[in-house]
Amino acid sequence: MNTTDLLEGVLSRTLTEGQEIKLGCETWSVRKGILRSPTVKSFDQNQTGEVFGFKWARTSTFSRIAEVITPTWLAEKYGVFSSLEFLSEHDDHPIVLDAGCGAAMSGLAMFAPAFDRIRYLGIDVSPSVDAAQTALAERGLNGSFVQCSIDEIPLPDSSIDVIFSEGVLHHTDDTFNSLTCLAELLKPRGRILFYVYKKKGPIREFTDDYVREQIRGLNPDQAWEALMPLTKLGKTLGDLDIEITIQDDIEVLGIPKGAINLQRLFYWHIFKAFFHPSLDLDEMNHINFDWYAPLNARRHTVDEVTNWCQALGLQIELLNVEDAGITVVARKGRA
Numbered sequence: 321m322n323t324t325d326l327l328e329g330v331l332s333r334t335l336t337e338g339q340e341i342k343l344g345c346e347t348w349s350v351r352k353g354i355l356r357s358p359t360v361k362s363f364d365q366n367q368t369g370e371v372f373g374f375k376w377a378r379t380s381t382f383s384r385i386a387e388v389i390t391p392t393w394l395a396e397k398y399g400v401f402s403s404l405e406f407l408s409e410h411d412d413h414p415i416v417l418d419a420g421c422g423a424a425m426s427g428l429a430m431f432a433p434a435f436d437r438i439r440y441l442g443i444d445v446s447p448s449v450d451a452a453q454t455a456l457a458e459r460g461l462n463g464s465f466v467q468c469s470i471d472e473i474p475l476p477d478s479s480i481d482v483i484f485s486e487g488v489l490h491h492t493d494d495t496f497n498s499l500t501c502l503a504e505l506l507k508p509r510g511r512i513l514f515y516v517y518k519k520k521g522p523i524r525e526f527t528d529d530y531v532r533e534q535i536r537g538l539n540p541d542q543a544w545e546a547l548m549p550l551t552k553l554g555k556t557l558g559d560l561d562i563e564i565t566i567q568d569d570i571e572v573l574g575i576p577k578g579a580i581n582l583q584r585l586f587y588w589h590i591f592k593a594f595f596h597p598s599l600d601l602d603e604m605n606h607i608n609f610d611w612y613a614p615l616n617a618r619r620h621t622v623d624e625v626t627n628w629c630q631a632l633g634l635q636i637e638l639l640n641v642e643d644a645g646i647t648v649v650a651r652k653g654r655a
Contacts, residue, residue: 420488521574554593
C-alpha cells in the first residue's frame with residue numbers, strides 16, 4: 321500500500337482490525353481502529369509519550385479545563401483564525417491534521433463547529449489517541465487517528481490542507497525537525513497553525529529544568545504526587561490575591577517594573593504553579609504536570625521561530641507573542 325492509498329484508507333476508515341501494513345522497512349498494525357507505528361523512539365520521546373498517555377487518561381482532571389479555559393485560550397492566541405472562516409479558502413472538505421492531538425481537547429475546541437465540513441485526522445505519539453477517538457464518538461463527530469510521532473507520519477508530501485499543532489512541537493526530540501516534517505506534508509498554500517513555548521527569564525528557566533530533573537526517574541503516578549505540594553503553594557498564593565508593585569525593571573532577572581499579582585510574579589518569573597479560581601487542586605495539578613513531567617519540553621525565542629518559518633518557505637500571517645509562548649499561523653509558499 322502506498323502512502324496516498326493509505327491516507328485515503330485512514331480517512332475513510334476502511335482499514336480492518338488486526339491488519340498489518342508494510343511501510344518502508346516497518347510493519348504498522350491496526351488496533352481499535354487506529355493505525356499504529358512499531359517504531360522505538362528515543363528515551364526522552366518515549367517518556368514524553370508515556371507522560372501524556374497518563375495525563376490524557378485522567379479525564380476527570382482535564383474535562384473542565386477543556387470547557388473553562390481551552391476555548392478562550394485558543395481564541396486569544398489565534399484571534400480571527402479561531403472563527404474558522406479561513407477554512408473556506410481551502411479545498412472542499414479540507415483535510416485538517418491535528419498533529420499531536422492528545423485527547424483532542426484543543427482540536428475539539430478549535431474545530432468542533434466545522435466538523436461537518438472538514439476531514440479531521442488526529443496524530444499522536446501516545447495512547448491518548450484512544451481517548452481522542454472516544455471524545456469524538458461521544459459527541460457524534462467523525463474523525464480518524466494514527467498513533468505515531470510527528471516525524472514519521474506515513475502520509476504523502478503536499479497532501480494536507482491545514483495542520484494544527486497546539487503546544488506539541490516543543491515536546492519532540494527536535495522542534496525544528498518536527499516543524500520541517502509537518503511543512504513537507506502541507507499542500508502549496510496550505511496553512512499551519514502552531515504554538516510553542518517561549519523562553520522565560522533566568523530564574524524560571526533554571527527552576528523549570530531543575531524540577532524536571534528532580535522528577536525524571538519517577539513514574540507518572542509518583543511525578544503527579546511529587547508536584548502536588550507545588551500546586552498547593554500556587555493555590556495559596558492565588559487565594560491571597562495580593563498585588564505588589566515592582567519599582568524598577570530588574571533587567572538582570574528579566575523582571576519588568578509595574579503592578580503584578582504575587583501569584584503571577586512567582587508564576588512567570590520563579591516557578592510554574594498554575595492557579596485558576598474555577599479549578600480544583602487536581603485540575604491545577606494537571607496543568608503543572610503537563611509542564612514539568614515531559615522530558616521533552618523545549619522553550620524558544622521569537623527569532624528562532626521566525627527564522628524557521630523563513631527557511632521552510634512558510635509565510636507568517638499571524639505572530640502572537642506572549643509570556644507563555646509563541647503562536648504562529650503561516651501559509652506555505654507556492655511550489
